[in-house]
Structure formats: structure tokens, C-alpha cells
Amino acid sequence: MDGLIDIPEEKWLRGGTPDESRIVPWGVQSIDHEDIDFWQGQVESELVDEAVAALAEELQ
Structure with missing residues (x-):
């Protein structure tokens, strides 16, 4: 999806989500x-x- 930023599992320092997250x-x-x-x-x-x-x- 255009403009969304993936959150790879290794970027979580604590917590997270059970599915792919953006x-x-x-x-x-x-x-x-x-x-x-x-x-x-x-x-x-x-x-x-x-x-x-x-x-x-985006705001500019």
C-alpha cells in the first residue's frame, strides 16, 4: 500500500502485533x-x- 510504513518484527523493542503491522x-x-x-x-x-x-x- 502506497505511503504506509511496514513495521518488521525486529523493529519492536517491546510488545508488537500478532499480524503484519504498518x-x-x-x-x-x-x-x-x-x-x-x-x-x-x-x-x-x-x-x-x-x-x-x-x-x-504529507502535510507540506
């Missing part, structure tokens, strides 16, 4: 960081940087 950069959510941490997990900072850059590009 980041939708333009799907910005306004939830508390504890919710993300508790429910989903934590990914490598490089993957977060890639998603933020994709979001900034």
Missing part, C-alpha cells in the same frame, strides 16, 4: 503515550523518525 503516517492520533505503551509496545526510534518525516512530507 504505520499510517497521515493517521495522526491524539492519545496519551501511556495508552500506546500499554496497548501496543515500543518500536525503534529510527522507525518513529521515518514516520514523522513521512507525516511532515
